[in-house]
Structure formats: C-alpha cells, structure tokens
Amino acid sequence: MKEKQSYENHTRLHPLQHFVLLPLSAITLIVAIIYTTTSIVKGQFFFTTFLIMALVIMGIITGLLARVNALKVQDRTIRVEEQLRYFMLTGSIIDSRLTMAQLIALRFASDKEFPELVSKAVATGMKPDEIKKEIRQWRLDEHRV
Numbered sequence: 850m851k852e853k854q855s856y857e858n859h860t861r862l863h864p865l866q867h868f869v870l871l872p873l874s875a876i877t878l879i880v881a882i883i884y885t886t887t888s889i890v891k892g893q894f895f896f897t898t899f900l901i902m903a904l905v906i907m908g909i910i911t912g913l914l915a916r917v918n919a920l921k922v923q924d925r926t927i928r929v930e931e932q933l934r935y936f937m938l939t940g941s942i943i944d945s946r947l948t949m950a951q952l953i954a955l956r957f958a959s960d961k962e963f964p965e966l967v968s969k970a971v972a973t974g975m976k977p978d979e980i981k982k983e984i985r986q987w988r989l990d991e992h993r994v
Contacts, residue, residue, distance in 0.1 A: 854987045859957060866916070874909050881905040928952050939964050950977045959986035 862868075881902050888898045931952045935943040938960055944967065947955075951970050954977035958966050962984060970980055 854957070854989045856981050856984070856987075859981070859987070859990070870912060874912060877905050878909060924949055924953060927956055931956055934960070934963065935967060943967060944971045946971050951975065951980060953977065954980040956990060957981060957987050958984045959988055962986060 885894070885898055885902045888894045928949060932943050935941075947967065947970060955963065955966055955970065958980075966980060966983060969975060969983070975983070
C-alpha cells in the first residue's frame with residue numbers, strides 16, 4: 850500500500866531529470882568551457898570548437914525550456930482546477946488576491962479544509978510553505994511534473 854501524502858513527502862524528484870540529465874548537462878558544460886578556454890589559450894580556436902560550445906548551450910537551454918514550459922502549463926491548469934473546486938464547494942468565486950504559489954500549495958488541502966485555508970491565506974498573506982504546514986488532511990497529487 851502506498852504511503853499517504855504529507856508535508857514531509859509531498860515533493861517529487863524525477864530520477865531521469867534530477868539524477869541523470871542535470872548532472873550530465875553540468876559536466877558537459879564544464880568540459881565544453883574547459884575545452885573552449887584551452888583552445889583559445891593555445892591559439893587553436895576553430896569553428897568546430899565554437900560549434901561544440903553552441904550545441905552544449907543549446908542542449909541545456911532546450912532541456913530547461915521543456916521543463917519550465919511544462920510547469921507553466923501545469924500551474925495554469927492547477928489555477929483553473931482550484932478555482933473550479935472553490936466554486937463547487939462554496940458557490941462563490943475564489944479571491945483574486947491569491948497568488949499562483951498559494952494556489953499551488955492549496956491544491957493539497959482536502960475539500961473540508963480548502964475554503965477555510967483559502968480565507969486564511971488571503972487574510973494573513975500566508976506563504977506556500979505555511980499553507981502546506983496548516984493542512985491536516987492531504988489530497989494526493991501524483992500528477993505534478
């Protein structure tokens with residue numbers, strides 16, 4: 850049986866992203882910088898050296914953009930889901946003063962706690978981490994990218 854989600858275990862690491870792609874990208878960038886610098890110092894900077902450096906940088910940018918864009922789309926989806934959930938639970942529109950980060954944190958709250966936490970977050974300007982610590986009954990979210 851799967852462990853219940855809580856404040857202590859709600860973060861998610863993607864093994865290929867965090868333990869393979871990121872370290873390999875960092876190592877490749879460091880090696881490319883060393884190679885380019887060495888080539889310049891030795892007076893052997895050729896077009897191929899430039900191409901290697903450009904390809905490494907383009908690869909890293911591509912990986913970062915893929916991650917950032919997926920998270921932005923997911924954040925927009927979360928905003929719509931939480932606005933709809935609030936409306937379904939209370940019959941009113943959610944307060945527009947809630948920040949995106951607060952809404953993302955609130956998604957973990959059970960339906961029972963959600964409206965009250967929304968009000969408290971707006972009234973006191975709670976930070977996302979504070980919101981998560983206030984949640985007593987967590988809603989499972991296994992779909993975060």
